[in-house]
Amino acid sequence: MSGYEQFAYLYDELMSDAPYDQWVKFVKDVLGKFSSHEGTSHLLDLACGTGELSIRFAQEGFKVTGIDLSEDMLAVAQAKAVDAGVHIPFYQQDMAALDGLDQFDVIGIFCDSLNYLKTEKDVISTFSHVFQFLKEGGIFLFDVHSLYKINDIFIGQTFAQNEEDVSYIWNSFPGEYPNSVEHDLSFFVLDEKTQKYDRFDELHFQRTFSIEHYSKWLTEAGFTVMEIGADFKHEPPQIKSERIFFVAKK
Structure with missing residues (x-):
């Protein structure tokens, strides 16, 4: 997986127009639709980057943990969390080899971060590890670039x-x-x-891989695929959809 080095310290400036609020709304909509969990949800933000979404989720009342492979990204994320006045534990791990974590109500891989995995084996391993650390009835969400x-x-x-x-x-x-x-x-x-x-x-x-591949690997990992949408809409992807959203339940 490619790491972010100097880019980590410019990422927020370059991504200032990213639709972070849409990701937060999408997650809240999905949980309202598919989750049976009540109370404060413990959310794992995998490949959290500079923590922009982690902080927003924490401000929305989630108990958040952030994980990223890049030490530089995590340094930025930790400083931002302190500035924002939210407590978020951040850890450096590979999403394909998660270890020693708590159980979570929600696990998300946002901002096409799953696309940084090079091989089918890495994606399958990630799904397996996510399943391991997700509570029964928990929700797994991720978005990827479409083939188009x-x-x-x-x-x-x-x-x-x-x-x-x-x-x-x-x-x-x-x-x-x-x-x-x-x-x-x-x-x-x-x-x-x-x-x-x-x-x-x-x-x-x-x-990236086809929708069929992702769906197959999710099912093989033990998940039930609840919804496949595109471009922040809860509607089936079209030929020219750019971002595919998957919602799966344990």
Whole structure:
């Protein structure tokens, strides 16, 4: 799985327009529809990144634990949680090899983070570990890029942003696996002391699978698939849907 290094400290600025409120609403809607749990829900935010969603869930009354593979992301998340006045324990672990955790009412992998797993084996292992640490009747949610988004929107495209403090050039090209993409990122960050721009480069990998594959692996892990939607809607995905949402129950 690709790690975030310097990118971790720019992530929030670059993702300032991400629809975080829609993720929170989606989770609350799903729990209202499918969860039989009463009281404060214990939520595990897997691949929590800089903690943006973890903090929002905590502010909504969830008891939250955050896990990420990136030490840099977790450092940012911890500082933000302190600033926000919420208590969230953060741990560095690989989502495909979770260990030593409590049982949770809800486990989520948001913001297409599951797409950073390279192989079927890693995805299957993640589902198995999530099942292990989810309470009976608990809800597992995740969203992934669709095949359409990987192959028709990302691959072969260049994205760019030119701001005063931070600029980037983002080239996407086919990865080594089917339905995978490699994002070649070059960032230019203003050093306020020298008033010169520092450049750094990172390579990020993402891979997705068909809806049928994800559904099969969830079922094999022991889950019941409750809903498959797209683009924050509780409606079946269409050919050009970009983000696929899965809701499964233990």
